[in-house]
Amino acid sequence: MRAALTSELRKWTTTRLWWVLLVIMAAYMAFLAVVMAFSLTLAPTGGTAPVGGVDAALTVYTLGNGLGYVFPLLAGAMSMTSEFRYQTITPSLLGDPRRGVFLGAKLVSAAVIGLAFGVVGTAASVAGGAPILSLRGDGAFLTEGDVLAPIALSVVALAIWAFVGVGVGSLITNQVAAIVVVLAFTQFVEPILRVGFSAVDALEGVAKFLPGAASEALVGASTYASLGMSELLDRWAGALVFLAYGVVLAAIGRWTTLRRDIT
Amino acid sequence: MISVDRLTKTFGTVRAVDDLTFEVRPGAVTGFLGPNGAGKTTTLRMLLGLVAPTSGSATIDGRRYADLERPGRVVGAALEAASFHPGRTALDHLRVFAPSMGVSDARCRELLAMVGLADAADRRVGGFSLGMRQRLALATTLLGDPPVLILDEPANGLDPGGIRWLRELLRFFAGEGRTVLVSSHVLSEVQQTVDDVVIIAQGRLVHASPLAELAAMAVRHVEVVSPDAEALRAVLDDRGWSYAPASREGVRGFDVSQVSAAEVGAAAFGASVELHTLTQREVELEDVFLSLTGQDGTPTSAGAPAAAEVAA
Secondary structure, three states, X not given: OHHHHHHHHHHHHOOOHHHHHHHHHHHHHHHHHHHHHHHHOOOOOOOOOOOOHHHHHHHHHOHHHXXXXXXXXXXXXXXXXXXXXXXOHHHHHHHOOOHHHXXXXXXXXXXXXXXHHHHHHHHHHHHHHHXXXXXXXXXXXXXXXXXXXXXXXXXXXXXXXXHHHHHHHHHOOOHHHHHHHHHHHXXXXXXXXXXXXXXXXXXXXXXXXXXXXXXXXHHOOOHHHHOXXXXXXXXXXXXXXXXXXXXXXXXXXXXXXXHOOOO | OEEEEEEEEEEOOEEEEEEEEEEEOOOEEEEEEOOOOOOHHHHHHHHOOOOOOOEEEEEEOOEOHHHOOOHHHOEEEEOOOOOOOOOOEHHHHHHHHHHHHOOOHHHHHHHHHHOOOHHHOOOEHHHOOHHHHHHHHHHHHHOOOOOEEEEEOOOOOOOHHHHHHHHHHHHHHHHOOOEEXXXXXXXXXXXXXXXXXXXXEOXXXXXXXXXXXXXXXXXXXXXXXXXXXXXXXXXXXXXXXXXXXXXXXXXXXXXXXXXXXXXXXXXXXXXXXXXXXXXXXXXXXXXXHHHHXXXXXXXXXXXXXXXXXXXO
């Protein structure tokens, strides 16, 4: 397992794609944090901002998980699909034919790389938002435990997104298809489902089990919840549901994709 | 020792590999030959645990690939598909697969030098020619210094100098006592390299023997025509040669087996028989291969007599 893990980590460090994603994420998160911090501190005439104080800080600092999770998710998915696209799956499985070990090493290494996405994405959100919050709003709240814990958990959540990505990639091995599905689901399907479910009484409870909602439950801050649009699970329940997405997807991939002939 | 025993693989209704049995011995280079689509790559993939056989078995030293401990140290394999991430450098490609063989970066560099890619170590594989990729693939197979080498079409894309280099390298490995299995769809490409041949067509074994036995099947023929056919026949009978009547453009002649044109000419001259045609017809080894695999224009079912000669 250790050799397989070293091999997987080298696969990451010897390619450039994830660096590109990481840099784009950093820039995008910093930009969003600036925009969000400005809009939250923009008091309407004669009133106070709808979201302020600690809530404003949380919303801005966890933007990485709230809106930037597509980056580690894509990186994780492509770590698997590129094996099929470039047929490196063949030498990978020749080196170690134990397919479960191969998948396990990929999941763990993706989580490790995901931590980098978590640190960079979260740091960019904080760096972009904190100065504006402290100058124009109620403060940066960077020393409060209620803010620091979600920041740390945002790092963890983004790492788990990369882990979930490997699950997605092991199920959808076609690289283009995987990218399309990831983008469509994260940018379109889940947001619509969350808003739609919250509008229908019978489905209201379902929305919180969607992966994005589960990750927000783990972090303890939600872009949607701060706008009053959805309920979240408890932190531990959210963490388990979120992890289950990765584990279940990977398990299905193990018994479909990785059970088939490699031709 | 590689052992393939009654190996069969069906994809849907297609029998890609059909009841295939052969062995590959150490200390020799064995050519695994057959036309494209004969089932060579599928057989190799089953041997390497990438494709599950429908029935039968393929083992290395009596064990399935998946059951080998550190298989990369026992078997080095390069399959036809170019399995490289184009963004990785040659050295990084080797470093990615080095951990499972338990080898160092120094060993990776050493191998790049051995296959003539030392100068390209830090270049991305995406810019490599087919020949360079073949060399890198070979370096990958040698990472774990394995006693068994399995190479699928390794000469593809190599220039003549590269083919000669590959030939010498494979001969060297066989000389060290390693088992070397090389697939190709062109016999002439490996003719000067291999000791043994295993020939398949349409998933079935059609011939397995030392190369010399295959060469013996390349029978020489002499076509001879005389205006006095009966006198010529008497000469051929007198010498005890085997021959068959051959008619060409209305002229009656004979097709004489396993003799040279000089011998036939001398015999006819000695008996004062006038000759109008005396032609040596060499059957090239490649022709034998083509007729065995049904590529000589006749359908494979007509190649059945050849298949009947198989002494597997």
